[in-house]
Amino acid sequence: MSLPRTTTTFTRLLTKRPPTHLIIPHTQIRTIKAGAASSAIESPSTLPSYHDRLDQPPTPPQSTLSTAEHLITTHPLVQSLRSNPSYKESRPHLHMKSSHRPNHFVAGTLSGANKVTVPPYMFTSIVNRKPSSSSSQEEGTTTKEGKESPRARLISVFHIGPQLCGHPGYVHGGLLSVMFDEAFARCVSDSFKSGLGMTANLNVDFRKPALPERVYVLKAETVKVEGRKAWVEGEMRSMPAPGSGEGEEGETVVAEARALFVEPKFAESMVPLYRN
Template sequence: MSFLPRTLSRLLRTQSPATRATINLTRTTIRTAQTEATSSTLNTRPPPPPHHHSFQHTHTKPSPPAHKPQFQNKTQKPAVPEDPIATHPLLHSLRADQTLKETRPHLSMPQHLRPAHFVAGTLAGEKKLTSAPYMFISRRDTSPSTSESTDANTTATPQHKPHATTLFHTGTHMCGHPGFVHGGFLSVMFDEVFAHTVSQAFRSGTGMTANLNVNFRKPALPDRIYVLRAEVVKVEGRKAWVEGTMTMLADGAKGEDVMVAEARALFVEPKFAEKMVPVYRN
C-alpha cells in the first residue's frame, strides 16, 4: 500500500469497523480509477494532423480553372482573316494574262528567313500588311538582246523590258498621321517590288538599291487595296533603272482609282551577287 497516504493507513488501524469499511471502499475506488486511466492512455491514438499539414496536400490534384483556355482543343485553330484581294476582279484579270507569271515571293521565301525580312516579317500581320502581296512578273525573254553602240559607252536595252504588277492590302496600323498611310511604308513597297522586277534584268537575278526617289501625289488611306506597277526602262551593264506608279483602288462601285505616288530608282548588280542568298530571284 505504498501508494496510499500514511494518514490513511493510520486511520485503518485506529478507526472503528464502519469507518474502516468506508476507507477500504475509497481505496478500491482510487485503485479502479487509476487502472482505467492507465488503460485509456495506452489505447488512445494521437489526434490527426491539422488540415494545413504539409503532407496533407502532397498528392492533391489542383482544382480545374473556372474558365477553360480559348484554344484548349488542339484541333481547333484560330480564325484566319479573309483575304480582301482574293476576290478582286483585277486579280482574276491578271491571272488570265498568259504573258505574266504569278508569284507570292514572301510565301515562297525560306521559312527561317521570314522573321528577319522587313516586309515578310516585321510589316506582315493583321492590321499591317494583311496578306502576302500578289505579284505578276513578265516572263523572262529568252531572245537575244539588241545593242546599239553610239559612242565609246555601250548601252544595252533588252528587247523585252521586265515589268511587274503587284496587289497588296494595307491595314489600319500603318499610318503616319491618323487616317493616312505612312509615306515610309509606301516607299518600302516601291523598293520591294522594284527589286523583284529588276531581278529579271540581271544575269544573277539580284540587284541592290542605289537610289530611290518617291513623289507623293495624293494621300493614301488605310484598309484599302493598292496596285503597284513597275517597269525596267534601261539596263546598262550592272545598272538598271526602274520606274513605277502606285494606285489606290476604288472602294466600292461609286469610287474611283487614285494614283497616290510614283517613283523611280537605280539598282546595281553587286559583284558578289552570286554569293548572296537568292531572296529576290524569281
C-alpha cells in the same frame, strides 16, 4: 570587468549555430527554385520547335485574312491578269526560306493583322525587245557581250491595314517607299544574271494621301539595263473602298517612283532569300 549575465547570454545566442538539420545547402535551394519555375512553364515537349514555327508563314486572324484575300482575288484586275498568259503569278513571301522570314522587314516585321495583311500577289511579264545597233546603245538594253538583257513589267497587289499610319487615318509615306523598293527589286531581278539587285537610288513623289484598309496596285517596269545597272519606274494606285460605289473612277494615284538598282559584284556570296 565581467559582463552582466544577461549580456553574456545574448551574445551566445547571436553566435550559436543553428542545428544541422535546419541548414539547407545552397545547391538544394537552387534545385527547389528551378523546380518551382519549371512547374509554372509548359513542358517543352508540348511546345512546337523553333524550326516548326519558322516553317509556318505568319498569318493574320482568319477574319482579316479572308477579307483581304477576297478583296484581292475578286478584283477585276487580278482576274484579268490570271487569264493573261503573258503574266506569271507568284507570291514571293510564301517562297521565302523559313529561317529568313522572321527577320525580313516586309515579310516579317510589317506583315500581320492590321499591317500588310496578306503576302502580296505579284504578276510578272518579261519584255524582250529586238534592238537595232543604234537603239540598243541608246536605250542601254544590251550587255557587254552584246546580248539583250531581259526586262520585266511587274504588278503587285496588296492590302494595307490600319496600323501602318503616320498620321491617324493616313498610311505612312515611308511604308509606300518600302513597298516600291520591294516590288522594284523583284522587277529588276530578271535583268541580272544573279537575280539580285541592290538599291542605289530611290525617288518617290507622293501625289495623294494613302488611306488604310484599302487594296493597292503597284505597277513597275524596268525601263533600261546597262551592264550591272537597271533603271525601273512605277506608280501606286489605291483601289476604291468596298461598297463605296466609286467604281474605277475611285482609283487614286497615291505615289510615283523611279529607282536605280545595281547588281553587286559580291552577289554570289549573298544569302538567297527565296526557295525559287
